[in-house]
Amino acid sequence: MIALMQQTQVRYLKGVGPKMADILSKIGIETAEDLVYYFPREYEDRSDPVPVAKLEPGKESIIKVELVKLSAARTKRNFSIIKGKVKDATGAVNVVWFNQPFLTRVLKPGISLFISGKLERDPYSGAMSFVPRGYDVINDGNKDDLIVPKYPLTEGVTQKVLRRIIKTAIQGHVNSIADPIPDLIKEKFKLPPLKESIINLHFPKEMGIIAKARHRLAFDELLNFELGLFCNRKKIDATHGISFDPDGELAEKFKKTLPFLFTKAQDKVLKEILADMKDSRVMNRMIQGDVGCGKTVVALYAMVVAVQNGYQAAIMAPTEILAGQHYNKISSLVGDIGIEVLLLTGSERKNRKEILSKLEGTKPLIIIGTHALIEEQVKFGRLGLVVIDEQHRFGVEQRMALRKKSEKLDLLVMTATPIPRTLALTLYGDLDRSVIDEMPPGRTKVITRYVSENERTKLYEFVKAQIASGRQAYVVCPLVEESEKIDLKAAEAEVEVLKKIFPEHKVGLIHGRMKGEQKEKIMSDFLAGKTKILVSTTVIEVGIDIPNSTIMIIEHSERFGLSQLHQLRGRIGRGREQSYCFLTGNPFSDTAKARIETMLKTTDGFKIAEADLKLRGPGEFLGVRQSGLPNFRVADIINDEDIIREAREAALMLIREGFSPQSFNLKIWGDKLE
Numbered sequence: 001m002i003a004l005m006q007q008t009q010v011r012y013l014k015g016v017g018p019k020m021a022d023i024l025s026k027i028g029i030e031t032a033e034d035l036v037y038y039f040p041r042e043y044e045d046r047s048d049p050v051p052v053a054k055l056e057p058g059k060e061s062i063i064k065v066e067l068v069k070l071s072a073a074r075t076k077r078n079f080s081i082i083k084g085k086v087k088d089a090t091g092a093v094n095v096v097w098f099n100q101p102f103l104t105r106v107l108k109p110g111i112s113l114f115i116s117g118k119l120e121r122d123p124y125s126g127a128m129s130f131v132p133r134g135y136d137v138i139n140d141g142n143k144d145d146l147i148v149p150k151y152p153l154t155e156g157v158t159q160k161v162l163r164r165i166i167k168t169a170i171q172g173h174v175n176s177i178a179d180p181i182p183d184l185i186k187e188k189f190k191l192p193p194l195k196e197s198i199i200n201l202h203f204p205k206e207m208g209i210i211a212k213a214r215h216r217l218a219f220d221e222l223l224n225f226e227l228g229l230f231c232n233r234k235k236i237d238a239t240h241g242i243s244f245d246p247d248g249e250l251a252e253k254f255k256k257t258l259p260f261l262f263t264k265a266q267d268k269v270l271k272e273i274l275a276d277m278k279d280s281r282v283m284n285r286m287i288q289g290d291v292g293c294g295k296t297v298v299a300l301y302a303m304v305v306a307v308q309n310g311y312q313a314a315i316m317a318p319t320e321i322l323a324g325q326h327y328n329k330i331s332s333l334v335g336d337i338g339i340e341v342l343l344l345t346g347s348e349r350k351n352r353k354e355i356l357s358k359l360e361g362t363k364p365l366i367i368i369g370t371h372a373l374i375e376e377q378v379k380f381g382r383l384g385l386v387v388i389d390e391q392h393r394f395g396v397e398q399r400m401a402l403r404k405k406s407e408k409l410d411l412l413v414m415t416a417t418p419i420p421r422t423l424a425l426t427l428y429g430d431l432d433r434s435v436i437d438e439m440p441p442g443r444t445k446v447i448t449r450y451v452s453e454n455e456r457t458k459l460y461e462f463v464k465a466q467i468a469s470g471r472q473a474y475v476v477c478p479l480v481e482e483s484e485k486i487d488l489k490a491a492e493a494e495v496e497v498l499k500k501i502f503p504e505h506k507v508g509l510i511h512g513r514m515k516g517e518q519k520e521k522i523m524s525d526f527l528a529g530k531t532k533i534l535v536s537t538t539v540i541e542v543g544i545d546i547p548n549s550t551i552m553i554i555e556h557s558e559r560f561g562l563s564q565l566h567q568l569r570g571r572i573g574r575g576r577e578q579s580y581c582f583l584t585g586n587p588f589s590d591t592a593k594a595r596i597e598t599m600l601k602t603t604d605g606f607k608i609a610e611a612d613l614k615l616r617g618p619g620e621f622l623g624v625r626q627s628g629l630p631n632f633r634v635a636d637i638i639n640d641e642d643i644i645r646e647a648r649e650a651a652l653m654l655i656r657e658g659f660s661p662q663s664f665n666l667k668i669w670g671d672k673l674e
Helices: 002-007 017-025 032-036 159-176 183-188 194-202 207-237 249-257 264-278 295-308 320-337 352-360 396-403 421-427 453-468 481-501 516-527 562-569 590-601 605-622 641-656
Strands: 042-045 061-074 080-088 091-098 112-121 128-137 147-150 284-289 312-316 341-344 366-369 383-388 410-415 432-436 447-450 472-476 507-510 533-536 549-554 580-583
Touching: 017 159, 032 159, 042 207, 061 091, 147 159, 159 194, 183 641, 194 207, 207 641, 249 295, 249 320, 264 284, 264 295, 264 410, 264 432, 284 295, 295 312, 295 320, 295 383, 295 410, 320 341, 320 366, 320 516, 341 352, 383 396, 447 590, 453 472, 453 549, 453 580, 481 507, 481 533, 507 516, 549 562, 562 580, 562 590, 562 605, 580 590, 590 605
Parallel strands: 091 128, 284 410, 284 432, 312 366, 312 383, 341 366, 383 410, 447 580, 472 533, 472 549, 507 533, 549 580
Antiparallel strands: 042 147, 061 080, 061 112, 080 091, 112 128
């Protein structure tokens, strides 16, 4: 049974032993079960080898040949070269292996080989030779293995060795695997048997059966994940919450004090939120919207409603800068209607005791904070609503920790990362979803340009002209955690350079190592127009709204992710004047070039998020550990939209039939949902 596979340590399998077991543990393989579920990343199709006479220079090919002769030589720098000659029925070709002297002991004239590689010009002789990427000696044991799996490796283990070990594990254990999916699901979605799919994914007899096998294993992963989401949702829906009255004098006063009208999209989302708050079940909703669409003020309206009903409302932000920004903005918007606003961050020491004491009381208020809000010593006397900003920066556990601060509270999460619908359904399937898909009037479309180094002088002349007409500029330097000190020096050096170029204007600097008071003073000077150019390593976290700032120069843009670049660009274009975003740097890699091209083509956050997902994959896009997204081994949540839909439908069917994730053993990798 599965339990036996789970208990059988790799070291006890034939041909493994303690040394190889230690090597395999580096890639997460500890048991026979881990081997059975360690799937190939790609396949080499040897079913139709290229005749030697038809080899094309530079083209990846597989040849089936006989080794005619082999010799070894060394260069003046003691570099090993193994030269061979191979032939098939159509002709012969020279083969060159570099720095693999052991091959003279392994390969002997007369043997047959499959060799994959390219026909290239020999750098030493100038002649055309076949340079192998890999090879296999053909024998009775593998002559029928025409589709060869290629696995992710670690140092100390080769493809041949790992294939042999996996084959041993499968032969010894695959027959003991019970298929956990009920027949009604297998029949409806035409799923092949599990054992057959595992074997076909590892050792397919033809390329055509791989897709079906992969579909089955991806379905298993996604079904278990969707069941977890539905069970989470079922638990939340069954929780009796607070029935807020959305109508009242305080909410009405708040709406009247706002210096703008809500857009249609904001109104629609607000109605959805207020309907949730009025319902006796707890709210569990996500607001999704692009940078600058007005999510925060909609969430603030909900917080005012909570206070109006005699409850405390909390908003949690991922950084102290953003929490401070929220504090200033929210205080200015609700101060005149008599709502007390508090700020609690990790660095807050002066008023900490007083703040904690107020939170333990029952007075309705708004508290803004960072991760400090989920610390054990922080207790709430009457918490009714929690808002989480930049949801993708927090993990599932943090979301749950804040929810546990009160049994009945409503939860509202916000994200400015425009997560595509498929990913949102998979990742946040336990949340109702509202989308603000309209920008407030008066926002101008930002013109984005890439600027090469030889165009810098023109760029600075343009900035001078903009400043002369009353505008301001951001200059963003990249900040990579591992090299913070180096990057900070680069930012400080950038300030000195800009002071020489713009001697008549004040150039400021803001970065993460500054104290709160320093940051506040610098941002106040920029907001007041005293500082004309602000060099920053942290603008992406600030979220400040300065309509007069119409220029952004992003230095070394290749060091930012696509979503980061989009978030940065969202800091300008907030007024009626035309805004400009200039990208500098050296995008050498294809990925970096693709990011720049996407930024130049569109300002649509959803299109940018789709492109970012394709370039980086969901794990890096969201941060697997932070997002709570399982590290799927087979499923691909970008390209498996059809399987995701099927898995959601199947999960719903199973729940209606009385099944739960615990009622049968589905294999899943990665984080478990609570």
